[in-house]
Amino acid sequence: MQAPHSDLSNGDLPRIAADILARLREHRPRVHCITNSVAQNFTANMLLAAGASPSMTIAREEIVAFVESSDALLVNLGTFDAERREAAGLAIAAAQAKKLPWVLDPVLVDRAPPRAAFARELVAKGPAVMRLNRAEFSALAGAEATDETVVRYARDRKLVVALSGEIDLAADGTRMAALANGHEWMARVTAMGCAGSALVAACLAVESDAWRASVAALLMLGVAGEIAAVNARGPGSFAAAIIDALHAVDGETLIARARVT
Amino acid sequence: MQAPHSDLSNGDLPRIAADILARLREHRPRVHCITNSVAQNFTANMLLAAGASPSMTIAREEIVAFVESSDALLVNLGTFDAERREAAGLAIAAAQAKKLPWVLDPVLVDRAPPRAAFARELVAKGPAVMRLNRAEFSALAGAEATDETVVRYARDRKLVVALSGEIDLAADGTRMAALANGHEWMARVTAMGCAGSALVAACLAVESDAWRASVAALLMLGVAGEIAAVNARGPGSFAAAIIDALHAVDGETLIARARVT
Amino acid sequence: MQAPHSDLSNGDLPRIAADILARLREHRPRVHCITNSVAQNFTANMLLAAGASPSMTIAREEIVAFVESSDALLVNLGTFDAERREAAGLAIAAAQAKKLPWVLDPVLVDRAPPRAAFARELVAKGPAVMRLNRAEFSALAGAEATDETVVRYARDRKLVVALSGEIDLAADGTRMAALANGHEWMARVTAMGCAGSALVAACLAVESDAWRASVAALLMLGVAGEIAAVNARGPGSFAAAIIDALHAVDGETLIARARVT
Incomplete structure (x- = not known):
């Protein structure tokens, strides 16, 4: 295996993330999200809050028009019904035709084999990034998530793996970063991972290097979580506070708080 | 074009809104909402929070029973799928049969031509009010939203146009009011416009003059937004605070804070 | 009618609820929820917040796999569409095959006869608990909710009735408890009852006595509501604060605050 960390100094990543955040706020990209109704x-x-402009329809009659007028696409598999599967196919085809980047979030593929099978079909269609947690990675990759298995999966599938956990990892085939920002309450708010995947899509809309975009999104989310925890009494107020924090966070704060290696 | 502001002193509107709010709280009308899952x-x-009682089913087997036992109806086109289109048809027919007022919210018709076409079909079915933003108005009316185009559209379609923006407008064919209440964070909370449309429906349930009902709803929302901003740290806590503020607002506060011309 | 309160000292219930809460936090049961998109x-x-792990898919292709890997099931009838009806049938069959307990929440059956008819079909399939409010009980039972009608309904249908209201009641055919905890804002937050039903399902996952599980869930919810009201300015911040309070509440607090007879 090629050594990760080899062709970029990860010390530059916080500054790069700050720059991506500035572009998000300037360009206000449109992000179309196929996501579950919980999220x-x-x-x-x-x-x-991050500065992007969301749309969420899954209706076959119009999803192509929405994707074509968007800057990035999220395909989240939570609630895996026939309508969303069809919507995903149409949306991905539209994104490919327009060369728009898209993110796959294979929610809870560890719980149901048909969902995992559908996720594998979508991986083959070339998402720029797959964001998921360790249990979901294991179900798809057939191996525990380690630095090595994550980098190998990313290289073999030619995508970026953005792995959420106590330590987040972002890897393409040659580069890897580990992010230690965040707060334990992030695991107690439903759809936190789904929102993270949407932020990756937003960053992809303004940054063509999918690995850098993924690191930026994970960093924004983790730093916002840390700030939110100070103003929250528990996971309920935390869910509102992380929106406040993401809205208020600036590049300087990202750089000052980043724990990226 | 007939001059707006002609047949009512808009100075009376805050007092009228306060009276409509009191009726909302007394009668607690049932409002059936066909709306998107985001909202x-x-x-x-x-x-x-306003005092109304919501229901939200879109199932064809029961939506007629729900509408028939409601006092007003909201038809929101966000998420424009076959099931919701059918539900809208059944619900509007039931509302017409019972002479219930209904509100159309043509969400994001500027993003997809099929949705705009469906919105035009529904405009022809006679909503009491259409609430929307400037981009949506332009897509439907084929012209920028100005005092003149809004009043003309309202007159030609025999409905009230309730237009949200930095300044809100409410117009029927002969009357127009401009409302300067509100806060910038209202544009940073998803479904704020959708909720505004639902408040219009609630006010229609207790006020037969659709223009006055629209002004009252827009004023309640704008004043609640101003109060909420004082207690919020950003758009996340603002979304909760505007519910608190709408729940607490009274007629005196509406009158004291109204900036209606 | 057999006297309620006969075979258990209800004075033990707060301690029992505290024990069930401890088991929830230790075992973190998986609860699959078929529920409406509002909730x-x-x-x-x-x-x-309570310590359970939720899943929510209703897709026919995978709901059986989700239920089979869960510890309890909730079937909530809000939004009563063909897809959810089919999902309910599959999920209940899977729960029965695995001997998993399930809860029925017949939301708003007082508003639409077809929904009430479907609820009656589901009652015949043997839920461990039915959680509902007084209007919904009247629509299903054909009688006002009184101590006597509730106990009789529970005995005849061989289930626990968990009735929400200013005073909550939990009854099986021989036992009944009344709970006076809670706060008026609980009725001003949408889906509060639905969340209560989900908590009953979570408690059933760790307590085989469905009546005790129901009392524990209603008590946790009522106590969390009381605590939340102290930190809230209205129903918007209350909705976040009750999540905070449920996350923070411990057995001692449940016992100290319980008003159970």
């Missing part, structure tokens, strides 16, 4: 409202508010 | 939870909580 | 996000966050 829709929180995801939309997190995108708005 | 459902926030819309339901905003209606409850 | 999904709040329900998921309430389950996470």
Whole structure:
């Protein structure tokens, strides 16, 4: 295996993330999200807080028009019904035709084999990034998530793996970063991972290097989580506070708080 | 064009809005909402805060029974799928049969031509009010939203146009009011416009003059937004605070804070 | 009618609820929820706050796999569409095959006869608990909710009735408890009852006595509501604060605050 960390100094990443955040706020990219109904409202508010503009329809009659007028696409598999599967196919085809980047979030593929099988079909269609947690990675990759298995999966599938956990990892075939920002309450708010995937899509809309975009999104989310925890009494107020924090965070704060290696 | 502001002193509107708010709280009208899944939870909580009683089913087997036992109807086109289109047809027919007022919210018709076409079909069915933003108005009316185009559209379609923006406008064919209340964070919370449309429906349930009902709803929302901003740290806590503020607002506060011309 | 309160000292219930809460936190049971899109996000966050792990898919292709790997099931009838009806049938069959307990929440059956008819079909399939409010009980039972009608309904249908209201009641055919905890804002937050039903399912996952599980869930919810009201300015901040309070509440607090007779 090629050594990770080889062709970029990860010390530059916080500054790069700050620059991506500035572009997000300037360009206000449109992000179309196929996501589950549990996650829709929180995801939309997190995108708005970051500076992006969300849309969420899955209707076959119009999803192509929405994707074609967007800057990036999220395909989240939570709630895996026939309508969303069809919507995913149409949306991905539209994104490919327009060369728009898209993110796959294979939610809970560890719980149901048909969902995992569908996720593997979508991996083959070339998402720029797959964001998921360790249990989901294991179900798809057939191996525990380690630095080595994550980098190998990313290289073999030619995508970026953005792995959420106590330590987040972002890897393409040659580069890897580990992010230690975040707060334990992030695991106690439903759709936090889904919102993270939407932020990756938003960053992809303004940054063509998918690995850098992924690191930036994970960093924004982790730093916002740390700031939110100070103002929250528990996971309920935390869910509102992380939206506030993401809305307020600036590049300087990202750089000052980043724990990226 | 007939001059707006002609047949009512708009100075009376805050007092009228206060009276409509009192009736809302007394009668607790039932408002059935066909709305998108992004907006459902926030819309339901905003209606409850205002004093109304929401229901949200779109199932063809029962939507007629729900509409028939409601006092007003909202048809919101966000998420424009076959099931919701059918539900809209059944619900509007039931509302017409019972002479219930209904509100159309043509969400994001500027993004997809099929949705705009469907919105035009629904305009022809006679909503009492259409609430929308400037981009949506332009897509439907084929002209920029100005005092003149809004009044003309309202007159030609025999409905009230309730236009949200930095300054809100409410116009029927002969009357127009401009409302300067509100806060910039309202544009950073998803479904804020959808909730505004639901409040219009709630006011229509207790006020037969659709223009006055629209002004009252826009004023309640704008004043609640101003109060909420004082207690919020950003758009996340603002979304909760505007529910608190709408729940607490009274007629005196509406009158004291109204900036209606 | 057999006297309620006969075979257990209800004075033991707070201690029993504290014990069930400890087991919830230790075992973190998986609760699969078929629930309406208005309620999904709040329900998921309430389950996470209590210590449970929610899933929410209704897709026919995978719901059986999700239920089979869960510890309890919730079937909530808000939004009563063909897809959810089919999902309910598959999920209940899977729960029965695995001997998993399930809860029925017949939301708003007082508003639409077809929904009430479907609820009656589901009652015949043997839920461990039915959680509902007084209007919904009257629609199903054909009688006002009184101590006597509730106990009789529970005995005849061989289930526990968990009735929400200013005073909550939990009854099986021989036992009844009344709970006076709670706060008026609980009725102003959409999906509060739905979340209560999900908590009953979570408690059933760790307590085989369905009546005790129901009392524990209603007590946790009522106590969390009381605590939340202290930190809230209205129903919007209350919805976040009750998640915080449920996350923080411990057995000692349950015992100290319980008003159970």
